[in-house]
Amino acid sequence: MPELPEVESFRRYVEETSLNQEISGVSFRNEHMLLNTSKAKLVKTLKGNKLAGTLRHGKYLFIRLAKGGHLLLHFGLTGDVAYVDEKDDEPRFTVLLLEFKKSGSFAFTDSRQMGKVGLVDDVNKFLRNKGWGPDALQVTKDEFIDRFESRRTNIKTALMNQKLVAGVGNEFSDEILFQCGLHPESRVDKLGRKGLENVYKQMVTILKKAVSVNADRDRLSQYFFPGNRKAGLECPRCGGKTEFKTVGGRSAYFCPSCQELVA
DNA sequence: TGACTTGTTCAAAT
């Protein structure tokens, strides 16, 4: 599932494959995925334009356009990007296809169609309107603590709340809390500055590591849950058994014997 | 076949 590390690797992929090429053809299929724009405007804006640069905030990717503004991509559950050399190699579930004049195409794919495609002029204004918090890899320790310390909800829900800090999803929230030795239902306002400082440190450490390996779960073997969220696993720290529980309407996996419940 | 999955949004509750 595309969380911050995946979106960052998508960003790099766009940088490496698709910048500065004139777009000669645009196809777009799923109108219910549009954000802030119409299909006609999207196609008109992209045709003859070039992708000129990239910017990521949380799980959002903004691709700067040479003629002004940005193409916005949100990946939902199943969004992905692909560059293909040949036209007839168009990937399955392509939502947006940009054909480059010289050669090749850029595709945004999304099998479950929960992602978003849009046009954004002013990125900061867009983020402000959404109410999104600072990016999880940009936020400072003090700002993180300020935003969290008076919250009366559980820590897992708070970490996934994009308005507090943007970028953490379900899978990495489980790992952050595992590394902290904190039960996902621990109350945020009971953790204290020390507790929150630890959450912050683990969040940054884990996300940075995941970014450094392009979110490849096979290269995160020093961690426990990424790519491996199941109940009944043996905990590598204490030998206990992992459990499943629904927390804040989301699946949570954790080790009840070494993740302390602070309530 | 239908239960299950998650990021986001919206309505309802506090």
Place this chain on the structure above:
DNA sequence: GATTTGAACAAGTC
């Protein structure tokens, strides 16, 4: 009003 909770949505997978 601000915060929190919970349900709804979409659709492919097993």
